[in-house]
Amino acid sequence: MFEPVFLAQQVLNGLSFGALLFLLASGLTLVFGLMKIVNMAHGAFYLLGGYIGVVIAGLTGNLLLAVITAVIVVAATAFIVEVVLLRFVRGQELPEVLLTIGVSFVIADLCLAVFGGDPQNLPTTATIPGALMIGDLVYPWYRIFVIGVAVAIGLGLAFVQTRTRIGAVVRAGVDDREIISAMGVNIAWVFTGMFVVGAGLAALGGTIGSGMQSILPGVQNEVLLYALVVIIIGGLGSVTGAAVGSVLIGLIDAFAKAWIPELAYFTIFLPMALVLVLRPTGLFGRTA
Amino acid sequence: MSLNVTGLHVGYATAQVLHGVDFTIGENETVALLGRNGMGKTTLVRAICGLRPPTITAGGITFGGVDITKRSSHQISRLGIAIVPQGRRVFGSLTTLENLSVIPQRKEIAGERWTVERVFEFFPRLAERQSSMARSLSGGEQQMLAIGRALMTNPSLLIMDEPSEGLAPSVLDVIHDRIEGLRGTGLSTLIAEQNVDLALDMADRVIILDDSGTIPWSGRADELRTDAALLERYLSI
Numbered sequence: 001m002f003e004p005v006f007l008a009q010q011v012l013n014g015l016s017f018g019a020l021l022f023l024l025a026s027g028l029t030l031v032f033g034l035m036k037i038v039n040m041a042h043g044a045f046y047l048l049g050g051y052i053g054v055v056i057a058g059l060t061g062n063l064l065l066a067v068i069t070a071v072i073v074v075a076a077t078a079f080i081v082e083v084v085l086l087r088f089v090r091g092q093e094l095p096e097v098l099l100t101i102g103v104s105f106v107i108a109d110l111c112l113a114v115f116g117g118d119p120q121n122l123p124t125t126a127t128i129p130g131a132l133m134i135g136d137l138v139y140p141w142y143r144i145f146v147i148g149v150a151v152a153i154g155l156g157l158a159f160v161q162t163r164t165r166i167g168a169v170v171r172a173g174v175d176d177r178e179i180i181s182a183m184g185v186n187i188a189w190v191f192t193g194m195f196v197v198g199a200g201l202a203a204l205g206g207t208i209g210s211g212m213q214s215i216l217p218g219v220q221n222e223v224l225l226y227a228l229v230v231i232i233i234g235g236l237g238s239v240t241g242a243a244v245g246s247v248l249i250g251l252i253d254a255f256a257k258a259w260i261p262e263l264a265y266f267t268i269f270l271p272m273a274l275v276l277v278l279r280p281t282g283l284f285g286r287t288a
Numbered sequence: 289m290s291l292n293v294t295g296l297h298v299g300y301a302t303a304q305v306l307h308g309v310d311f312t313i314g315e316n317e318t319v320a321l322l323g324r325n326g327m328g329k330t331t332l333v334r335a336i337c338g339l340r341p342p343t344i345t346a347g348g349i350t351f352g353g354v355d356i357t358k359r360s361s362h363q364i365s366r367l368g369i370a371i372v373p374q375g376r377r378v379f380g381s382l383t384t385l386e387n388l389s390v391i392p393q394r395k396e397i398a399g400e401r402w403t404v405e406r407v408f409e410f411f412p413r414l415a416e417r418q419s420s421m422a423r424s425l426s427g428g429e430q431q432m433l434a435i436g437r438a439l440m441t442n443p444s445l446l447i448m449d450e451p452s453e454g455l456a457p458s459v460l461d462v463i464h465d466r467i468e469g470l471r472g473t474g475l476s477t478l479i480a481e482q483n484v485d486l487a488l489d490m491a492d493r494v495i496i497l498d499d500s501g502t503i504p505w506s507g508r509a510d511e512l513r514t515d516a517a518l519l520e521r522y523l524s525i
C-alpha cells in the first residue's frame with residue numbers, strides 16, 4: 001500500500017486524471033468568469049467531442065485528426081447554441097442555466113441515438129503505444145501524453161490571458177463587462193468566443209480522455225460533477241484555480257480509489273465542503 | 289459633433305425617473321449637469337451612453353445627427369461618446385498600461401489621436417504607475433486612469449459622472465486643471481457633478497435636473513453662480 005512503485009503509479013494516475021479535469025474545468029471556469037453562468041452543457045460538449053473523436057480515430061487511426069474534427073464540430077455546435085439560444089437570455093441567470101441543462105439533454109440524447117449506448121474508447125491504433133518503464137514502475141506513455149497536453153494548454157491559456165490584447169479584453173470583461181462594453185468592445189462576441197473556446201477545450205478533453213476512460217451515456221454528468229468540484233475548490237473564474245483544483249482532485253481521487261474505494265466520492269466532496277466553509281470564494285477566487 | 293436629447297423619458301422597472309428631458313450640447317462646449325442627490329443625473333448619463341438599465345421609454349437621443357436611442361453601449365462608444373463612470377470602475381486586475389491599451393480606438397477622428405504615450409504626457413503620474421495593478425492605485429490615480437481610458441477611445445463627447453467623488457482637494461486641482469486642458473481640442477464635455485463650485489468653474493453652461501424629472505433651468509454657468517435664489521431652489525445651496 002505504501003510501496004514506492006504503488007505510490008508513484010497513483011501519483012501519475014492522479015496527475016493524468018487531473019490533466020483531463022483541467023481541460024474540462026478550465027473551459028468551464030473561463031465561461032463562468034466572463035459570462036457569470038455555469039454552463040451545464042459543458043459535460044455534453046465533452047461527451048459529443050469524445051464520440052466524434054472515437055469515430056474519426058476509428059476511421060483514420062489519426063489522433064490529431066480526431067482531435068481537430070471533434071474540436072471544430074463541438075465549437076461550431078457551441079457557437080450555434082450561444083448565438084441562437086443563449087444570447088436571448090443574456091443576463092438572466094436562471095434561464096441561462098436551465099437552457100444549458102436543456103441543451104445538455106438534447107446533445108446527450110442525440111449522441112445516444114447516433115452512437116448507441118455501448119462504452120466506446122479510442123482505438124489503440126490512435127493512441128500512443130508503449131509504456132514508461134523505470135525499474136518496477138510501468139506507466140502508459142499515453143497517460144503521460146495527456147498530462148503534457150494539459151500542461152501545454154494551461155501554458156497557452158496563461159500566455160493568451162496575460163500577454164495578448166484579447167486576453168486583456170477578457171480580463172477586463174471579467175472585472176467589469178458593462179464598462180468594457182461602454183469603451184467600444186462588442187462584449188457579446190467576446191462572450192461567444194469564450195463559450196466556443198470553452199466548448200472546444202471540453203471536446204479536446206473528451207477525445208483524448210476517451211483513450212483513458214470510456215465514453216458512454218451518463219459520462220457527461222459525471223465529468224461535469226468533477227469539473228464543478230474543481231472550479232469550486234479553485235475559485236470560480238480562475239484558470240490557476242482550475243489547474244490547482246484539478247491536480248488536487250485528481251490526486252485525491254486516485255489515492256481514494258486505491259485505498260478506500262467505498263468512500264471515493266466522499267473524499268472529493270469533503271475538500272469541496274471544507275473550502276466552501278473556510279474560503280467560500282475558492283482557493284484562487286476573488287470576492288465580488 | 290453635437291448631442292441632442294429630446295423629450296427623454298427614462299426609468300427602471302420600479303420607477304420612472306426622467307419625464308421629458310430636452311437639451312443640447314454643442315461642439316467644444318463644456319456643460320455641467322447639476323441636481324441634488326437622486327434627481328436622475330446618473331440615470332441620464334447611463335441612458336445617453338447606452339448602459340442598461342435604465343430603459344428609455346420615450347423621446348430620443350441623437351449624436352452627430354445619428355439616432356443613438358436604441359444603440360448598444362459599444363456602438364455609442366464607437367460613434368464618439370466616452371464615459372468616465374461614477375466610482376471610476378477601472379479594470380482592477382489589469383495594469384495601468386493594460387487599462388489604456390485594451391481600449392479599441394475609433395478609426396476616423398478629427399484632430400490629434402489619443403495614444404498611451406499622449407495619455408501618459410497628459411497624466412505623468414500614470415506613466416510612473418504604468419506597471420501597477422489598477423486596483424492598487426489611489427483614488428486620484430484611478431480617476432486619472434478612468435479619464436485617460438475614456439480619452440483612449442478618441443471621443444468627440446466626454447461624459448464624466450461625479451468626477452470629484454471621494455477625491456482630496458489637491459487631486460481635484462489636478463483633475464480640474466487637466467479637464468481645462470482639454471478645452472479647445474474639439475472635445476465636448478458633460479460633467480454630472482455634486483460639487484457645484486467645481487462644476488461652475490469648469491462649465492460654460494449648466495443644466496439642472498430637479499425632482500420632477502425634467503430640466504427646470506438651463507443657462508450660462510456665470511449666470512447661475514450669481515443667482516442665489518436659483519442655487520437655493522434647485523441645489524439647496
